[in-house]
Amino acid sequence: MARWMGIDYGRKRTGIAVTDPLKLISSALETVETKELYNFIEKYLESEQVELFVIGEPLHADGTPPAHHTEIIQLSKALQKKYPHIDVVLHDERYTSVEAKEIIIKSGVKKKKRRDKSLIDKIAAALILEDYMNQNL
Numbered sequence: 001m002a003r004w005m006g007i008d009y010g011r012k013r014t015g016i017a018v019t020d021p022l023k024l025i026s027s028a029l030e031t032v033e034t035k036e037l038y039n040f041i042e043k044y045l046e047s048e049q050v051e052l053f054v055i056g057e058p059l060h061a062d063g064t065p066p067a068h069h070t071e072i073i074q075l076s077k078a079l080q081k082k083y084p085h086i087d088v089v090l091h092d093e094r095y096t097s098v099e100a101k102e103i104i105i106k107s108g109v110k111k112k113k114r115r116d117k118s119l120i121d122k123i124a125a126a127l128i129l130e131d132y133m134n135q136n137l
Contacts, residue, residue: 001049002021003019004052008093008121009075009122010121011034011068014031014037014119014125015121015122016029016044017122019133023137028123029125031119031122033068041079051085055094057090059092079132093128108115
């Protein structure tokens, strides 16, 4: 059975999360430099089967897209072109970074580690993927 991959795209860093093969749980996997995103995905696909990319779609509270929305659309199109056998969907990611920070605080992570933005990015990716799973399974 194939996994789903959640992507929390950022201009500097991108958080990655995946489901288990049965699609029961979403787990934070990694945060990569965005310039290395395609290489990371390529290597991951060498050892794991993925049937869906869920890309976080950033929207403002009023529903309007931010300035880097076009980059998200470009990523979506690039993944569809490079991996035509894998579906790509955009999923509303509003407030996932805020929620990720709250989860980190509640988990008892020390203050120094809480400042690690890469931790926030991969947890946000897991939240995006979990929300998509809750709405679509």
